[in-house]
Amino acid sequence: MALEVKEISKQYGSFTALHPLSFTLNEPGVYALLGTNGAGKTTAIRIILGMLSRNSGEVLWNGKALSPVTEKVGYLAEERGLYPKYKINEQLTYFAKLRGMQKADIEKSLKYWFARLELNGYEDKRAEQLSKGNQQKIQLVAALVADPELLILDEPLSGLDPVNADLFKSVINEQIEKKKYIIMSCHQMPVIEEFCKDITILHHGSAVLQGDLNEIKKGYGRVNLSVKCDGNVLPLAAECGLVPETITPDKLTFKIQSEEQAGKLLKLIIDSGMPLVHYELREPSLHEIFVENIEKADKEAGRSDGI
Amino acid sequence: MNTFGWKSVFSFTFVQTAKSKAFKVSSVIIITLVFAMALLAGVLPALIGSHATSDDGDVTVDGKSPVNTVYFSDTTGITSGKDYEGFLSGIGIKINDCGKDADIPSFTEKVKNESKSLLITIKENKSGYDIYASRPGDDSVSSGTANDFGEIIKSIFDSVRLSRAGLTDEQITAVDKTVSVYQSVAGEPTENDFGYVVKMVLPMLSSLVLFMLIFIYGQMVAQSIAQEKTSKVMELLLTSVRPLAVIIGKILAMGSLALIQFLMIIASGTLGIVVSTPLSSSIIGSSEETGAVTSQLMTEVGNALGGFSPIVIVLIIVVFIVGFIFFALIAGLIGATVSRMEDLNAAMQPMAIIGVLGFYLAYFPSSMGGEANTMALISYYLPISSPFSIPSALLTGAIDIPQALLAVLVLCVFAVLMALLVARVYEQVILHTGNRLKISDIIGLAKNK
Numbered sequence: 001m002a003l004e005v006k007e008i009s010k011q012y013g014s015f016t017a018l019h020p021l022s023f024t025l026n027e028p029g030v031y032a033l034l035g036t037n038g039a040g041k042t043t044a045i046r047i048i049l050g051m052l053s054r055n056s057g058e059v060l061w062n063g064k065a066l067s068p069v070t071e072k073v074g075y076l077a078e079e080r081g082l083y084p085k086y087k088i089n090e091q092l093t094y095f096a097k098l099r100g101m102q103k104a105d106i107e108k109s110l111k112y113w114f115a116r117l118e119l120n121g122y123e124d125k126r127a128e129q130l131s132k133g134n135q136q137k138i139q140l141v142a143a144l145v146a147d148p149e150l151l152i153l154d155e156p157l158s159g160l161d162p163v164n165a166d167l168f169k170s171v172i173n174e175q176i177e178k179k180k181y182i183i184m185s186c187h188q189m190p191v192i193e194e195f196c197k198d199i200t201i202l203h204h205g206s207a208v209l210q211g212d213l214n215e216i217k218k219g220y221g222r223v224n225l226s227v228k229c230d231g232n233v234l235p236l237a238a239e240c241g242l243v244p245e246t247i248t249p250d251k252l253t254f255k256i257q258s259e260e261q262a263g264k265l266l267k268l269i270i271d272s273g274m275p276l277v278h279y280e281l282r283e284p285s286l287h288e289i290f291v292e293n294i295e296k297a298d299k300e301a302g303r304s305d306g307i
Numbered sequence: 308m309n310t311f312g313w314k315s316v317f318s319f320t321f322v323q324t325a326k327s328k329a330f331k332v333s334s335v336i337i338i339t340l341v342f343a344m345a346l347l348a349g350v351l352p353a354l355i356g357s358h359a360t361s362d363d364g365d366v367t368v369d370g371k372s373p374v375n376t377v378y379f380s381d382t383t384g385i386t387s388g389k390d391y392e393g394f395l396s397g398i399g400i401k402i403n404d405c406g407k408d409a410d411i412p413s414f415t416e417k418v419k420n421e422s423k424s425l426l427i428t429i430k431e432n433k434s435g436y437d438i439y440a441s442r443p444g445d446d447s448v449s450s451g452t453a454n455d456f457g458e459i460i461k462s463i464f465d466s467v468r469l470s471r472a473g474l475t476d477e478q479i480t481a482v483d484k485t486v487s488v489y490q491s492v493a494g495e496p497t498e499n500d501f502g503y504v505v506k507m508v509l510p511m512l513s514s515l516v517l518f519m520l521i522f523i524y525g526q527m528v529a530q531s532i533a534q535e536k537t538s539k540v541m542e543l544l545l546t547s548v549r550p551l552a553v554i555i556g557k558i559l560a561m562g563s564l565a566l567i568q569f570l571m572i573i574a575s576g577t578l579g580i581v582v583s584t585p586l587s588s589s590i591i592g593s594s595e596e597t598g599a600v601t602s603q604l605m606t607e608v609g610n611a612l613g614g615f616s617p618i619v620i621v622l623i624i625v626v627f628i629v630g631f632i633f634f635a636l637i638a639g640l641i642g643a644t645v646s647r648m649e650d651l652n653a654a655m656q657p658m659a660i661i662g663v664l665g666f667y668l669a670y671f672p673s674s675m676g677g678e679a680n681t682m683a684l685i686s687y688y689l690p691i692s693s694p695f696s697i698p699s700a701l702l703t704g705a706i707d708i709p710q711a712l713l714a715v716l717v718l719c720v721f722a723v724l725m726a727l728l729v730a731r732v733y734e735q736v737i738l739h740t741g742n743r744l745k746i747s748d749i750i751g752l753a754k755n756k
Contacts, residue, residue, distance in 0.1 A: 051545045051738060068546050069311055075546040081539025086323055097315040098547035142543060 001062050002026045003150060003181055008047045008057035010040075017043045019206040020056060023198070028179035030172070030195040032186070032213075035202030036294060041185045042078060044202070045152055048183070049075060061150065072099070074148035078155045078185070080139050084128035088119075088138055091127070092145060099146035106145070113141040117167065133164050140168065144175075151175060151182045157191060169194070189287040199286075201293055208297040209289070217283040224288075225254040225262045228278035229269060236268040251278055312548030316556025317563075320531065324564055334568060342575040349583020372398045373452055375423040380409040383431045386467045394463065415441055422447040427460050438464065510699035511670060516572060517627060517695050518666045524565035525634040525662075526655065528557050529642035532737075533651045536643060541737060550643075550734045558635040565631055566624075622711055623698040626718065630694020633722040634662065636729045643736045644744040654743055661691050669696030672705075687714040690721035 007020040018040040025031050035041045046052035048059050049068045059066045066073075083091050089110070096106040114120050117137045127135060136159065143151065156172070157165045172195060175182060186192055192199065193213070201209040209216065225242075227233055228251040237244065240261050242254045256262050262281050269276050284292075297303075324330055377400055379388045388404025395402045405414055411428055418426040418441055425448060426441040440457040442448040462483075469479045532554065535541040544553055641654050669692040672683030686696035687706060697714050700706035706714070732752040736744060744752075 046738065049546050051542070053734065069548060073546060075543065077539060077542045079539040079542065081535075081541070081543055083323075083535075083540055084538065085327075090319075090323070094315065094319040095543065095547070097319075098312050098544065139543075 001028075001149065001181065002060075003066070003183075004058075004060040004063075005044075005048060006058050006060065008044065008059065009055045010043050010047060010052065011055045016205050018047070021200070021202070021207055022057075023200050023207075023210060025181050025183070025198075028181055029176060029197050030182040030184050032184055032192045032196035032199040033202065034185070034187075034189075034192065034199055034290060036204075038204075039202040040205040041202055042154065043205075045075075045154060045183070045185065049073065049152065066150075071150065072146055072148040074143035074146065074151045076139055076143040076151075076153045076156055078158075080136060082127040082135055082138060085126055087124050087126060088130070089123040092138065092141055095142045096145045101146055109145050109147065110141070113144060116171070117141060133160055136160060137164070137167075140171065144171075149181060151180055153182060153184045153186075155186055156184065157186065157188060189285065189290060193286050201290055203294050203297050204301070204303075206297070209293045213286065216289060217286075220284045220289065222259060222262075222281045222283050223256055224280075224282045224284060225256050225265070226251045226278065226280045226282075227254070227265070227269070227276075228252070230275040230277060231272075233265075233269060233274065236272065236274075237265055239268060240265045256281075310549065310552045310555055313552040313556040313559070316544075316548065316553050317560045320557050320560035321563060324527070324531075324560065330564065334571060337568060338571050338575040341572050342579040345576040345579025346583045346586070349580050350587045372400050373423060373448055374400055374425050374456065376401045376403055376421070376425070377456070378403045378405050378414050378418060378424065378426045380405040380407065380411060380414070380427070381429040381464075382407055382409075383429055383436065385471060386429070386464055390467045391460065391463055394459065418442070419444045424448070425453060425456055427456065429460070429464060436464070510703055513699045513702060514666060514670045514695045516569070517630070517698060518662070518669075520565045520569055521627075521631050521634050521694060522659075522662055524561045524631065525638040525658075528554075528561045528635045529638035529651060529655060531557055531561070532639050532642035533645050533648055536737060537646060537648050545737070550737045551730050553737075554636070554639045554643075554729065554733060558632060558639060561635060562628060562631045566627065569627060618708060619701045622701055622708075622715060626694055626697045626715055629715065629718050629722050630690075633690055633694070633718065633725055634658075636722070636725045640729050640733060640736065640749070643733060644739070644749070646740045646743070650743050657746075665689065665691030666695050668692040669699070672696070687711075688717050690718055693718045 003025040005021065005023050007022050008018065009016070009020045010018040021040075021044055023031065033041050033044060043052065047054045047057075048066070050059075050066070061071055068075075082088075092110055093106055096109065101109070110123075114123065117140065119134065119137055119141070122130060122134060122138075127138065130138065140156070143153070153172070157168055160168060169191070172182070172184075176195070182195075184192070184196060196213060198211065199209070199213050199216070200207050227237075233252060234244065237252070237254065242256065242261060242265060244252045245255050246253045254265075259281065266276075266279060269279075377391075377395060379391065379402055381387065384407045388402045392402055411426075414426050418424045420443070422443055422445055424443055426439075428439040428441070430437045430439070438457050438461050440453040440460075442450070442453040465483070466479055469482060470476075474482070532541075535544065535553075541553070637658055638655070641658060642651065645651050645654050665686075668682065668686045668689065672680055672686055683696070683700070683705065686692040687700065687710070693714055697706065697711055697718075701711055732749050735752050736749065
């Protein structure tokens, strides 16, 4: 199975909400769709889901046009929505029926998900009686009730407390283990780094960076050096031509030009006999890559609004 | 056009709306009101009749007369006490014939002081005869009873008078037959004042009921769609069904509920009328007079519903359904154009104005007796008024079946055109956020799709 998004674009009059965008999920896993607010993520997701007509391109699932109405697709929208006055069980049954599920399967699935997401006892409550976090769990049940092959999660962890965030993460991990295809949009970069193999960063409707996250990071090299010593390391760093990027009581961080620079500083610290507490040479974080690419795109386009 | 899932939308919307407090309360209120109104319409004439009878009195109450003695004097000499004896003794009344030349003032004084007595005097005037019924000074004999006795004496006096003039019994019966006056437009069914009022009220009621149902439920379609859109449920629904399936399911669900309430109105109205008959009998006993009033009401309702037949019923239901679909499609589209619930009322205003115009266009010609005129003809073929005008015109026979079929066909064409427009723009409108879309934006979307 594979999801192929080919050159999809969306135009509203003279405004281009999404420039031709392509990406592929050749194997199960999580694909990250990142971007600043209004970058075109939701537009792309809506086009993939067939909610929004597109000006060009196609979305293929196993080589055929994807029809979310007939295929098993689950969607957790960024803007959560439930019927406030209706009972949870009734609305979830309705959503499942719309997915073409039979009554017995619906009952079985709902029973599982209510237990899994610690929602037992809320079946006959109205949505308006539930906390925001529990409403979000109900939304996740609605997305997963039909056991979809393709799952689209738009900001799945926003607004959740750490306990429920961990619960959601464990569910996402389960879905990965079950070989599901997942597209995730999220502003929490550590979450993306935790789950996603491939990414697309969108900005002003255009893809500014795409590819395998590990490869992207490798491409940047190990450029982040963080050091903590029992002494003043700044003169030694200056000898190597390094200017600290951040200074905190915990450590100093530097952007290095080459790994030789980092090696030279390490040698100087050891030679000085200064006790070394922490030394780390690492690739840039996704957060850094994201910010750098957005700034670069803005600079190239002559924009000053940035992120 | 993929409409998969409309059945689920239909059943969910139907069940949830039917379970809602608003539907239950409105149904109970409507049923109670219609039942009470129908009951009153049946019982009121009986109540009025009963009240009138008890006020006017009667010659007998439970077989006994409130009068014991009738003093009688026919100054014309045409009749005598004997002519009345048969009837009066039959109800236990003693007749005292005072003779042609009786001393009326002294008998008047006598009756004034004698409880349960009555003085009947017949006198000739220039153009005919006068009958006077004088009752006692106490309340033992009511004015109504005195009047009723006068009427009976008059009836017997007329018969005897005609008989003495040489008429046979058959001829007298023929002369006694009452003559009623009716008026009508040449070639149209006759009607009296009662019928005219009924004929004015029924079309107004039917137009009003249809207008209320179509508009209230149309508004509910708009509200339901706007709620789903603004609460973001729509986004979840659209991963499973096409927008058109959502609007079809909703319109049919709301339409079914409106139809159910429409049938409830008819059923409770009919039940009210049915119950009113025994109820009015129990109120007034078996008075033929009040029975006649109720029966006249029913007859006039029947006359006013001159065109009532199975095909008319079918046509009315079809008009109701198609009319509802036409307005509900507009309402659904309006509901989809707003991004905030507080914008909905403002967005619905143009539709409300058009609807009220349509209602008055339908109501005025029908309230004028449903007579065919230019305004009525226009109202049959305009989709904004035909759902309200065709049913009342059919009920009153103001429109014939072929003409009604043509009007229904025109309405169907407009409904289909509206459905095509909605199908064309709805998918784009439903996901629109931000400022409310204007009519020009919708037309633009339809052109550019």
